[in-house]
Amino acid sequence: MPEALESLQQIYQDYFLLGAAVSSKTLCTSEELILKHFGSITAENAMKFGRIHPASDRYDFREADAIVDFARTHGKQIRGHTLVWHNQVPDWVFLDDDGCPVSRGELLERMQSHIYTVMGRYRGHIDAWDVVNEAIEDRGSSYLRQSKWLQIIGPDYVARAFEFAHAADPEAVLLYNDYNETNSVKRQKMIHLVQELQDQGVPIHGIGLQAHWSIYHPSMDSIRAALDDYLLLGLPIHFTELDLSMFRFEDPSRDCTWPTREMLERQAQVYGEIFALLRDYHQHIASVTLWGVADDHTWLDDFPVRSRKNWPLLFDEEHRPKASFDRVVEFSKGGGSDR
Numbered sequence: 048m049p050e051a052l053e054s055l056q057q058i059y060q061d062y063f064l065l066g067a068a069v070s071s072k073t074l075c076t077s078e079e080l081i082l083k084h085f086g087s088i089t090a091e092n093a094m095k096f097g098r099i100h101p102a103s104d105r106y107d108f109r110e111a112d113a114i115v116d117f118a119r120t121h122g123k124q125i126r127g128h129t130l131v132w133h134n135q136v137p138d139w140v141f142l143d144d145d146g147c148p149v150s151r152g153e154l155l156e157r158m159q160s161h162i163y164t165v166m167g168r169y170r171g172h173i174d175a176w177d178v179v180n181e182a183i184e185d186r187g188s189s190y191l192r193q194s195k196w197l198q199i200i201g202p203d204y205v206a207r208a209f210e211f212a213h214a215a216d217p218e219a220v221l222l223y224n225d226y227n228e229t230n231s232v233k234r235q236k237m238i239h240l241v242q243e244l245q246d247q248g249v250p251i252h253g254i255g256l257q258a259h260w261s262i263y264h265p266s267m268d269s270i271r272a273a274l275d276d277y278l279l280l281g282l283p284i285h286f287t288e289l290d291l292s293m294f295r296f297e298d299p300s301r302d303c304t305w306p307t308r309e310m311l312e313r314q315a316q317v318y319g320e321i322f323a324l325l326r327d328y329h330q331h332i333a334s335v336t337l338w339g340v341a342d343d344h345t346w347l348d349d350f351p352v353r354s355r356k357n358w359p360l361l362f363d364e365e366h367r368p369k370a371s372f373d374r375v376v377e378f379s380k381g382g383g384s385d386r
């Protein structure tokens with residue numbers, strides 16, 4: 048690592064908090080990068096329902112605790128991800144001892160007890176929580192995603208989750224978090240949901256836009272248009288899971304085993320444009336979190352195409368800054384031609 052490399056979070060300190068998603072493994076394998084470049088960390092998986100509460104009578108806080116301890120030791124902020132989601136939630140949550148669906152009342156109690164226990168454990172240490180993740184249906188005109196939470200509790204499960212979260216930690220910033228956020232149909236539904244919550248007086252303090260984008264999509268114009276819409280809600284925006292896949296989401300190809308020069312160049316260009324746009328909107332943006340630290344480990348290595356490698360982040364597999372990194376920090380060099 049060249050000594051002269053500047054810290055990403057320091058370069059952006061006047062704009063927004065910059066963070067990365069981590070695991071207990073990457074805290075060890077990517078420690079130097081995390082310490083130097085990021086001001087906050089988010090547990091990529093360790094706080095998800097299935098990981099932290101695998102059985103009704105058993106919580107497993109080991110990995111989450113390790114992440115929180117690391118952040119406290121090193122003075123990093125911590126972001127919580129996530130309390131209520133349709134994915135990575137065990138079946139037991141929705142079933143009684145006979146294997147039949149629980150009642151609405153029982154599921155609300157389980158939701159409340161989960162939120163109180165997890166948020167309570169980290170109260171005062173976790174600044175912002177993704178309370179509900181991905182509740183909106185992507186396709187067509189249907190509004191809320193068909194999930195066990197919706198089927199058993201009904202549409203007010205979203206509001207109830209925020210109320211429980213607010214009671215569990217009144218200081219925590221509570222977010223609704225979702226992806227496909229620039230899609231014009233999805234974003235109207237997301238805005239509608241947040242507006243409904245606001246109208247009902249539900250405690251919601253920000254909107255989390257995941258920003259799982261690619262080097263092809265979305266366009267800067269559509270990101271701008273989406274941001275302008277979300278801003279009408281009057282809430283701070285958090286970019287919670289930013290990364291730039293080298294492949295279109297629907298591209299099934301598997302034959303690419305190394306990123307080409309063209310891919311890397313295009314990614315650098317797009318990362319540069321995105322961060323320029325984020326700087327433009329910085330007064331409304333509270334935080335930007337990358338969904339990983341470096342290309343040696345990313346959730347896109349296996350998704351949506353199994354065993355296909357991807358290179359969506361700012362540091363390469365050897366933890367060297369990519370051209371993408373250079374383009375994101377270039378503005379701070381006054382003219383940008385001295386690298």
Ligand code: HAH
Binds near residue numbers: 180
């Ligand atoms: C996110 N879903 C989740 O919020 C996060 O917890 C997980 O680690 C990775 C991605 C995004 C998503 C998507 O971009 C496309 C289809 C399904 C889910």
